[in-house]
Structure formats: structure tokens, C-alpha cells
Amino acid sequence: MDRNRGIQWSDQIYDAVVALVLLGVGLVGTAPAGANEGIGIGRATYPLVAVAALALAVRRRWPLATLGVVTVATTAYLVLGYPYGPILFAFLVAVYTVAAYLPLRTGAVAGGVALAVLLVHVVVGVRPLGLLGAMPAAAWVVVPFAVGTTVRLVRENAARGRVDEARRLADAERLRVAREVHDVVGHGLAAIHMQAEIALHLLARKPEQAEAALTAISRTSKEALDELRVTLTVARRDEAADDRAPTPGLAQLPQLRDRLAGAGVPVTVEVTGEPRTLPVAVDLAAYRVVQESLTNVLRHAGPATATVRLRHTSSGVEIEVTDTGRGAVPGPGGGYGLAGMRERVTALGGTFTAGPAPGGGFRVSATLPVEEAQ
Structure with a gap:
């Protein structure tokens, strides 16, 4: 039926x-x-x-x-x-x-x-x-049966190929969403954790400064939730984008810098070259590289400062994030965050390196190309 x-x-x-x-x-x-x-x-x-x-x-x-x-x-x-x-x-x-x-x-x-x-x-x-007539009669069945079986197998293989391709695309989409959620939630929770530690440390002796840390926690959590809402809304194709928070990009670096400063990590941002409107994918990838790099500073570098250098060129944008911390690679094999950054950059045709900086601390460098027509 x-x-x-x-x-x-x-x-x-x-x-x-x-x-x-x-x-x-x-x-x-x-x-x-x-x-x-x-x-x-x-x-x-x-x-x-x-x-x-x-x-x-x-x-x-x-x-x-x-x-x-x-x-x-x-x-x-x-x-x-x-x-x-x-x-x-x-x-x-x-x-x-x-x-x-x-x-x-x-x-x-x-x-x-x-x-x-x-x-x-x-x-x-x-x-x-007689029996001599059996051979031609058998061919009338065997030949069309063989042709029909071949056609059916080709059709089934094509259907399996379409299913495999759909599964591959679904897996790629799940990986993309997981990476976005990791970047948003990981950064937000790291900043909130550091600010909470500061608030607990100052609560008894300097309650006014503890209040500032708690205010920063409230602001950071709201920003992280708004960004997470945007990420999940974009992932759900059947819903309109949420206008309450902008799509993450390099334009939000000042807010990111302020959040890290509130968590106890002073960040310096240096921009060279003539800024221009970047493709959404490049803009998002550049922001995520900076965000994840600074999150790793917050988590792993200990007491440190960080410097973000952006260089706009005719062929794209170059990013370098360095810190003055311990310089150790975060986590076994560089951590999920470094792997996610590398995947983001290489998927767009860029280059990515990460490792201890020559003068101490840790260095992340990425180059993202931009088509000339853009």
C-alpha cells in the first residue's frame, strides 16, 4: 500500500x-x-x-x-x-x-x-x-530480470547517497551550532565565574566593589543570553531572527573588551589598516577567534593582560591575540576551543596558528581572506 x-x-x-x-x-x-x-x-x-x-x-x-x-x-x-x-x-x-x-x-x-x-x-x-526451446524461453526471463535488478540497485544506491548527504549536512549543521554554543556559553560562563570570585573575595572587606562585580555578572549574563538566543534562532530556520541582539562581529569588540576588563583581564585592542564591511561569515569567524582566545586567557593564563591586534588589508583581515600569562596550551591537545577556531578559519580558506609566544605568554594568529568583489 x-x-x-x-x-x-x-x-x-x-x-x-x-x-x-x-x-x-x-x-x-x-x-x-x-x-x-x-x-x-x-x-x-x-x-x-x-x-x-x-x-x-x-x-x-x-x-x-x-x-x-x-x-x-x-x-x-x-x-x-x-x-x-x-x-x-x-x-x-x-x-x-x-x-x-x-x-x-x-x-x-x-x-x-x-x-x-x-x-x-x-x-x-x-x-x-522440446528441450532445445527451453534456452530461448529462459533468456526471455533472465535478461529482463537482470536489467531490472541492475536498475533497482542503481536507484537504491542513489537514494542511499541522498540520505548520506542529508545526514552529512545535518551533522555539519549540528557541529556548527555546537561550536557557536560553545563559544557563547564558554566565554560567558568564564567571565561570570571570574567576576563571582572577585565579588566573593571583596564582599566582606569592600562591599561597594563587590557590588560592581555583581553588576558586571548581571550585564555579562544578559549579553551572553542575548547572543545565545541569536545563535539558536539562526540555527532554527523556521523562526525570524531576534532583533534584541546584533549578530556577533568585530563591531562588538569594545563590549567584549569591557567584559574581560570587568572579569579582571585588561585587554588592549589595536586596529591598523582601513576597516571595511566584512562578509558575515568572515566577520563572525574573526569575532569568535578573538572571543575564544580571550576566554582561554581568562581560564588558563592566570593573572595576565591581553592584546588584540587587527590588521585590515586589501586581501582580508589578520588577527593576533597575545597574553602575558603562563603560555601553556589550554587543555589536552590544545582544547576544543583551539580546534573550533582552526576549523572556522580553515573552512573560510584562512590560516591559523596557536602556541606559546616567543617572549612568554600565549599567541593566537589567524588570517581570514576576503574576496576582492566584496
């Missing part, structure tokens, strides 16, 4: 056209075929030809029933001694349909039964052929 629901009107029309064409070929070509073989036709010739051809109009809706009707009509035609002619085309199409549209085992059983029935005409009937 599921297969029948999947049959389109265009397929039904096509099958009907095939049936009518084969009917016309059978009505026109059977008599000449008989004359060529020196065999006459009888009263049942054309009714059997018509039944075999017209049954193909529903060949994809009911392939087994179609094969059964065509096999009986063709066998009766041959048993009566009528000439080999266009009716065999209908039989070939019926066998092909079973092989192409049914599971292999079902199609093989149906083809075997059809062959057994068809072989009746080689041993009984008006013109028995």
Missing part, C-alpha cells in the same frame, strides 16, 4: 502509454511476424495480445498481478501455436517491472514461477519445441 501511494500520476500515465504503444505494436506486428515464420493466426491471437499489453497499464501498481496476467496470456498464446511476435515485448516488460520494483527475493521467486509457466509451451501445445 505504501508503494501504491508513492506512485505519481505521471508514472500511471506513462505506464498507460507504454501499454497502448505495445498494444498497437502487437495489433500491427503480429500478422507480419506470422507471415515471416509461415504461421497463421487464429481467433484468440489478438485478444491474447490485447490482454498482455493492456495489463501493463497497472504494472507498477500491481507488479505481481501484472506479471501473472501477462505470463498466462503469453503462455496460452504460444501453446496455441501462434507465432513468436510482439506479445513477447509485453512479457519482457512485466518481468523487468517485477525485478526493478520489488525486493530481490520476491522478484526472483516471481520470475522463476513465470519461467516455469512459460516453459509449458515447449513441451505441449500445437508446436512443441
